[in-house]
Structures are given as C-alpha cells and as structure tokens.
Amino acid sequence: MTLKVSDIGEKELISYILSKSKDIVPDDTAITELNDTNLISTCDMLIESKHFPKGMSYFQMGFKAVTVNVSDLAAMGSEPLGFLLAIALPKDLEVDNFRQIINGVVEACSFYNIPLIGGDTNEADEIIISGTALGLCDAPLMKDTANEGDLICLTGDIGLAALGFNLEGENVYTEHALRPLAPINEGKAINNAGATSATDITDGLASELYEMKPDSLGFMIYEEKLEISDEYKKICSDLGLNYLDLALHVGEDFELVFTISKDNDLDINYSVIGEVNSTDKIEITLIDGEVREIEKRGYNHYVS
Structure with a gap:
C-alpha cells in the first residue's frame, strides 16, 4: 500500500x-x-x-x-x-x-x-x-521554554471563531470567524515583560499546548478560568456541539498563549488559565473538579 x-x-x-x-x-x-x-x-x-x-x-x-x-x-x-x-x-x-x-x-x-x-x-x-x-526582534520568544511554576496565560477569549464558523448573521462569533485580528502589540508587551514562552493559537489551544510543552514538564489549565459564557454553552448545546471541543481543538483564534513568571509587571489585559508543573502531562480541571488529560488534537491539513 x-x-x-x-x-x-x-x-x-x-x-x-x-x-x-x-x-x-x-x-x-x-x-x-x-x-x-x-x-x-x-x-x-x-x-x-x-x-x-x-x-x-x-x-x-x-x-x-x-x-x-x-x-x-x-x-x-x-x-x-x-x-x-x-x-x-x-x-x-x-x-x-x-x-x-x-x-x-x-x-x-x-x-x-x-x-x-x-x-x-x-x-x-x-x-x-x-x-x-x-x-x-532582539530576543524572540520561543515556544517550548517555559519554567516550572510559570503562569499559563491568554491574550483574549478562545473558541469564538470556532463557534462563528457554525453561525450566520452578524454577531461576536461570526465577527471573529470572518475578521480575526492578531495581537501584535500584546506580543511585544509580553516579550518586554519577560514572558518565558509563547505561540499563537491557530490550530486550537490543545494543539498549541502540546507544541509548547517542555520535556519533563506539564501544564494544568482550568475550565473555570477559560471563562466560557453561558450564552456560548447554550448556543453550542442548541447546535449539538461540545463547547469544550470547540474551545480547545478548533483554533483560528489568533490569540497568544504564553507563560510568564508569577512575579511580572505585564500591563495588558490578559487572563491566567493555569500553571506549569512537573507532571509531564497536559491536563484540564473541569468545573466539577474532575481532572482530565487533554487530547492531543487540533486542526490538521490533509487529515479530515
């Protein structure tokens, strides 16, 4: 064959x-x-x-x-x-x-x-x-250079474009799907503030976290800290879609996921969604407290 x-x-x-x-x-x-x-x-x-x-x-x-x-x-x-x-x-x-x-x-x-x-x-x-x-750039940010104890952060919301691909009309979701924006100024700011690693979310947060994971270290993120709105969850439910699957595995967000020390002076709007640990796994703590290993899956050319 x-x-x-x-x-x-x-x-x-x-x-x-x-x-x-x-x-x-x-x-x-x-x-x-x-x-x-x-x-x-x-x-x-x-x-x-x-x-x-x-x-x-x-x-x-x-x-x-x-x-x-x-x-x-x-x-x-x-x-x-x-x-x-x-x-x-x-x-x-x-x-x-x-x-x-x-x-x-x-x-x-x-x-x-x-x-x-x-x-x-x-x-x-x-x-x-x-x-x-x-x-x-004098000192470019790399993907896989996080340190144990670092915070895992996002420059903005994720999953909006993924839901927008399933909707019509004018709304915040289709706006993100049809006219995504790149956080170029935020990228420079997190670099200047001493971020330890970063990448842009094109293939889904889960896929990018696996790209970022240093050998022997792990990531824990928290569903609660992703701040997925009730409206988002309801629309997904009405469409028969899994809201966490959209948020983690579809991509096209073009936000930055980055790691930075807990002691930092970063002066932009960002959210902390987790931390770097020594588990050698990439996991999520769900709203109900259950801990699951995140599937290594995201957008992939050639594979349907």
Whole structure:
C-alpha cells in the first residue's frame, strides 16, 4: 500500500522537512541573525476552498492573509518590518473582486503598521494567497521554554471563531470567524515583560499546548478560568456541539498563549488559565473538579 500525505498529516510532513535542514528553527517563524538583532520571517498560504469560510468577503480574505502572518510575528514578540504578497487568481475572477482583496491587504497592513513591499501574481483554479511577513526582534520568544511554576496565560477569549464558523448573521462569533485580528502589540508587551514562552493559537489551544510543552514538564489549565459564557454553552448545546471541543481543538483564534513568571509587571489585559508543573502531562480541571488529560488534537491539513 502506497503511503499518502493524508495518512500522516501536516505535523509529520513538517518533521520530515525539519530533518532535512539544520538551519530551520522549529518555531512559529524563522530567526536569522542580522547585525545586532534578528530578522523574523514567516509565510502562510491561504486557499479559498480551505481557509475562507462561507460569508467571508473578498476584502476580508485580503485582510486575513495579512493577519495570519502578523500573528506569527506577534508570537515571537517581533516588531513588524514588511509584508510580501503572492496571489494566484482564476482567470474569470471579476476585477472588482480582485481590487477588494487588495484593499483588504492594504487596510490590514495599515492596521498592523507593516508596509506592503512586494510580491508576485499567478493564475490558479481558485484564489490562493500566500503572505510573507518580516520583522525585527532582539530576543524572540520561543515556544517550548517555559519554567516550572510559570503562569499559563491568554491574550483574549478562545473558541469564538470556532463557534462563528457554525453561525450566520452578524454577531461576536461570526465577527471573529470572518475578521480575526492578531495581537501584535500584546506580543511585544509580553516579550518586554519577560514572558518565558509563547505561540499563537491557530490550530486550537490543545494543539498549541502540546507544541509548547517542555520535556519533563506539564501544564494544568482550568475550565473555570477559560471563562466560557453561558450564552456560548447554550448556543453550542442548541447546535449539538461540545463547547469544550470547540474551545480547545478548533483554533483560528489568533490569540497568544504564553507563560510568564508569577512575579511580572505585564500591563495588558490578559487572563491566567493555569500553571506549569512537573507532571509531564497536559491536563484540564473541569468545573466539577474532575481532572482530565487533554487530547492531543487540533486542526490538521490533509487529515479530515
């Protein structure tokens, strides 16, 4: 039987690529020494049929293409430097729709204070947008460098976009699904405050925690501290959805999950959801006090 990429999934493909290059940093971005600082670079590809939910406008497609890349810069605590846009379009796409995509890109670049500095165009059967974001950072935040006793924190609510993908109309959930925002300023603030590790939540909190877990250490988070609203739980119940599954395993939040010492002077809005311990497990304490090990599962390309 011939092994296909769908049999192994995105993580295994990335592992193979990493094994072939000693120069790749296995983190949210590449890190290249440049004079007395570091060049931070990242690229993300969005495909119309996979990454743009129903109801997303062409403007919002362009805006999201910038957001997903800036989100990686935020995870490193980087200052934005420039954005490159590669876009492939169907021949029959209306010019006005193309202009709306570009308007979304330009608006997002202005919002994040990251100039559009170049790119490429090509033809495809559907819209494909690949962005490359560049930044500068003296001491980038890494994923797996937490210390025992650190707090586990979030820059914002999780699960809103995941629920929004299942809803229609204008509400806080569809707003997060259709126009996610990257916390670039928060990323710089947590870096300056001495955070010990960070990553952005794209594939779900659970998946990101497993990416962040240092060898021999563990994470305990608390359902109560996730502050999932009664409204959220009711909507999920009405739709036949598990609210914790949406919050932990779907992703597209683009918030930062980070660790920081209990003694810190971080001056932004953030929530503490748990702590780093020595259990070598990733667990959650539920509202009723039950402790469960969190399943290692999140969004994964190629695997349905």
